[in-house]
Amino acid sequence: xxxxxxxxxxxxxxxxxxxxxxxxxxxxxxxxxxxxxxxxxxxxxxxxxxxxxxxxxxxxxxxxxxxxxxxxxxxxxxxxxxxxxxxxxxxxxxxxxxxxxxxxxxxxxxxxxxxxxxxxxxxxxxxxxxxxxxxxxxxxxxxxxxxxxxxxxxxxxxxxxxxxxxxxxxxxxxxxxxxxxxxxxxxxxxxxxxxxxxxxxxxxxxxxxxxxxxxxxxxxxxxxxxxxxxxxxxxxxxxxxxxxxxxxxxxxxxxxxxxxxxxxxxxxxxxxxxxxxxxxxxxxxxxxxxxxxxxxxxxxxxxxxxxxxxxxxxxxxxxxxxxxxxxxxxxxxxxxxxxxxxxxxxxxxxxxxxxxxxxxxxxxxxxxxxxxxxxxxxxxxxxxxxxxxxxxxxxxxxxxxxxxxxxxxxxxxxxxxxxxxxxxxxxxxxxxxxxxxxxxxxxxxxxxxxxxxxxxxxxxxxxxxxxxxxxxxxx
Ligand code: NAD
Ligand code: UGA
Numbered sequence: 001x002x003x004x005x006x007x008x009x010x011x012x013x014x015x016x017x018x019x020x021x022x023x024x025x026x027x028x029x030x031x032x033x034x035x036x037x038x039x040x041x042x043x044x045x046x047x048x049x050x051x052x053x054x055x056x057x058x059x060x061x062x063x064x065x066x067x068x069x070x071x072x073x074x075x076x077x078x079x080x081x082x083x084x085x086x087x088x089x090x091x092x093x094x095x096x097x098x099x100x101x102x103x104x105x106x107x108x109x110x111x112x113x114x115x116x117x118x119x120x121x122x123x124x125x126x127x128x129x130x131x132x133x134x135x136x137x138x139x140x141x142x143x144x145x146x147x148x149x150x151x152x153x154x155x156x157x158x159x160x161x162x163x164x165x166x167x168x169x170x171x172x173x174x175x176x177x178x179x180x181x182x183x184x185x186x187x188x189x190x191x192x193x194x195x196x197x198x199x200x201x202x203x204x205x206x207x208x209x210x211x212x213x214x215x216x217x218x219x220x221x222x223x224x225x226x227x228x229x230x231x232x233x234x235x236x237x238x239x240x241x242x243x244x245x246x247x248x249x250x251x252x253x254x255x256x257x258x259x260x261x262x263x264x265x266x267x268x269x270x271x272x273x274x275x276x277x278x279x280x281x282x283x284x285x286x287x288x289x290x291x292x293x294x295x296x297x298x299x300x301x302x303x304x305x306x307x308x309x310x311x312x313x314x315x316x317x318x319x320x321x322x323x324x325x326x327x328x329x330x331x332x333x334x335x336x337x338x339x340x341x342x343x344x345x346x347x348x349x350x351x352x353x354x355x356x357x358x359x360x361x362x363x364x365x366x367x368x369x370x371x372x373x374x375x376x377x378x379x380x381x382x383x384x385x386x387x388x389x390x391x392x393x394x395x396x397x398x399x400x401x402x403x404x405x406x407x408x409x410x411x412x413x414x415x416x417x418x419x420x421x422x423x424x425x426x427x428x429x430x431x432x433x434x435x436x437x438x439x440x441x442x443x444x445x446x447x448x449x450x451x452x453x454x455x456x457x458x459x460x461x462x463x464x465x466x467x468x469x470x471x472x473x474x475x
Pocket of ligand 1: 011012013014015016017036037038039042079092093094095112113115116133134135136172173174175176282283
């Protein structure tokens, strides 16, 4: 076959680059894959012998790394050398929201993607297929192509002939916490492009484990826009159900029952209807804001306003939770001990990007609460950075500005606590002994369950006050 891929280089060894390349390596033993990153610390973590020290926690990832690393999967910070040797290059770098300049607060910052395109333009040799794996604004492929073509205009005509590029869009749909399952059994693989040979070359890789009918081919702009649209639709479901949860609390309805009732309608479907503390994660907010920016840019302010509402509702919802905690605790939480269970933006990941826990904990610290935080996978350094607060120990000086305490043993941390707030649905939190908790907490004590994971009957049978998200029947 023309364009049979032997060497892949993936630029960006993050939550997408690492797991995606690990799964490609598992199913394509005849392809050599180099995952490169300018972050040397991250690369050294990917190369750690002790697999519990990999930079990201993702169930099942360690087993694949164990079988492929050093055989056909390699992690390195030698970006240029690996670009030069590759026949296919995945761009899998971060695309956060711009913080300054034109489009700040909404448009995606493409400086890392542009840097990759320039590096590829300088170092690639022969014919190279560039695959956009990062989530990008529609028409970014045009920018990448311009940079690649621009680099050729400076070369001699002989050099121009030996360098050629094709750009494909192949957005990633994995969810953190289930990334390996999502990659191994994807609902679909989307490939957008113009060149049939390049599309065929990428399809051949996926065909090593993905059934043919699940590989969708579209034009490149549809592929770029479909990724943003998928995230916008998913996030919209969460804002929709969270808005109804607030109405349930006000009316005596229960959002779980409402979700079950509407989810049985096959046109609506049962998935993604769990009311929680608001959506977090690195992508939903940034991708919707990007859609908002693009809509405005293309002269469609009503479309922009429609999608902006999804993010506004999410921000309001996070605030609503911290405010109701203050209200339930007699209007003040100053000096009160609140145990926070879960800091990651969802279970089974160590990622805290845009986690609802960040805003909610910041609000509670601002109100003067003493926060005792537990999370099985998020390290203390990350929580300090996210909260802009120091980690201190019991009895240590508190005049360091904002601070928090780490919880290792949940049961003993509940001693004298005024409240427990569950923010991430880790399994560890579903079987806490609430009878015992009630004996050691300071009364009147509260349990706030923003994830609906505790057994409400057990709590209500104990001497604890109980609030759970969207449940107007117990409030
Ligand atoms: P990440 O921040 O975890 O990883 C990106 C990596 O790229 C970083 O380690 C960074 O050092 C590296 N990098 C940046 N510029 C570089 C350069 N010029 N050369 C070499 N390395 C460079 O990000 P992520 O979560 O993996 O997301 C990557 C992209 O995938 C984003 O566009 C995101 O929207 C998209 N995406 C993410 C997810 C997810 O679940 N995290 C899912 C689907 C799509
Ligand atoms: C999401 C999408 O699900 C992926 O398809 C996409 O590839 C990815 O974004 C991306 O582009 O980054 P992810 O953010 O990893 O994946 O996790 P989700 O499972 O979608 O959860 C996002 C947030 O929504 C979490 O905070 C989660 O707790 C919340 N959520 C999810 C709910 O509150 N209720 C639900 O029913 C589902």
